Amino acid sequence: MTLTPRDRGAFPFGRMQFKNKQLDLSRAHVMGILNVTPDSFSDGGRFTTVEAALSQARRLVGEGASIIDIGGESTRPGAQPVSVQQELARVVPVVAGIASELDVIISIDTSKAEVMREAVTAGAHMINDVLALREPNALATAAELQVPVCLMHMQGEPRTMQTRPMYQDVVGDIRDFLQERVQACLAAGIPTSRVMLDPGFGFGKTLQHNLTLFKHLPEFSQLGYPLLVGVSRKSMIGSILDMPVEQRLYGSLGLASLAVWLGASIIRAHDVAATVQAIRTVEAVRSIQEDDNGA
Numbered sequence: 001m002t003l004t005p006r007d008r009g010a011f012p013f014g015r016m017q018f019k020n021k022q023l024d025l026s027r028a029h030v031m032g033i034l035n036v037t038p039d040s041f042s043d044g045g046r047f048t049t050v051e052a053a054l055s056q057a058r059r060l061v062g063e064g065a066s067i068i069d070i071g072g073e074s075t076r077p078g079a080q081p082v083s084v085q086q087e088l089a090r091v092v093p094v095v096a097g098i099a100s101e102l103d104v105i106i107s108i109d110t111s112k113a114e115v116m117r118e119a120v121t122a123g124a125h126m127i128n129d130v131l132a133l134r135e136p137n138a139l140a141t142a143a144e145l146q147v148p149v150c151l152m153h154m155q156g157e158p159r160t161m162q163t164r165p166m167y168q169d170v171v172g173d174i175r176d177f178l179q180e181r182v183q184a185c186l187a188a189g190i191p192t193s194r195v196m197l198d199p200g201f202g203f204g205k206t207l208q209h210n211l212t213l214f215k216h217l218p219e220f221s222q223l224g225y226p227l228l229v230g231v232s233r234k235s236m237i238g239s240i241l242d243m244p245v246e247q248r249l250y251g252s253l254g255l256a257s258l259a260v261w262l263g264a265s266i267i268r269a270h271d272v273a274a275t276v277q278a279i280r281t282v283e284a285v286r287s288i289q290e291d292d293n294g295a
């Protein structure tokens with residue numbers, strides 16, 4: 001189903017509350033990525049000291065990020081799991097440092113209940129979970145912490161997810177999964193006002209799956225929850241353009257712009273300044289008010 005910009009109108013969302021902060025969802029926002037891991041695919045090992053991570057966070061905020069997403073466990077294909085202790089040691093000091101210094105929404109990218117709890121206690125405002133709160137205690141912990149959650153779809157687990165992913169109907173299957181996870185949230189006491197959805201580009205998906213999902217993004221935004229899209233520097237862009245990870249900026253901007261046009265509210269990106277400029281131009285087009293004689 002394709003909607004014209006006029007059908008779609010402005011973003012149908014108001015403000016989302018993140019503890020003491022708010023996000024105005026009548027426009028799109030950039031979530032800047034801060035990996036405090038030694039092994040992430042595009043920036044692994046660069047921000048492993050607290051000071052390096054803080055200075056990168058300052059830079060992301062200066063470039064216009066509304067949210068900073070802090071991750072202490074790489075989810076790239078083939079990545080090895082880390083222990084709770086290791087993940088806590090990586091993320092908690094960085095969350096605390098950013099919370100004490102910067103006026104920005106802090107997202108904790110984790111699937112572990114203990115990490116959710118400690119990060120939110122240290123100052124994080126939301127949970128970004130690539131497993132959509134399927135780990136033990138994750139649902140109950142997120143409910144108790146009373147912060148917004150991003151529920152992402154992944155088929156399989158990072159170690160094996162790219163070995164022959166398969167769907168009956170990639171759009172329908174992932175929509176069904178996300179709706180099931182929303183129901184699980186409601187049952188656990190997480191209200192719909194705290195839910196965001198993400199189809200999870202690159203997580204157990206072939207290039208064909210990713211492109212089909214992208215084309216059908218309006219069907220995900222029509223579920224009625226703010227949509228988060230993460231494609232920055234991902235291998236789907238590498239496959240389309242035959243470019244290594246450090247040369248995927250232009251492709252990332254193309255897809256970020258298209259995602260906003262198709263209804264995404266939050267774009268998760270490494271290159272914040274460039275992404276902010278790209279999506280602002282899209283929003284200028286989207287929000288233009290035409291008068292009835294067509295002028």
Ligand code: 7PJ
Pocket residue numbers: 033075076109128129130150152198200201228229230231232234268
């Ligand atoms: C995503 C994520 C994504 C959400 C990663 C990478 C891999 N969280 N965490 N959505 N990707 N919500 O940055 O390429 O697409 S890690």
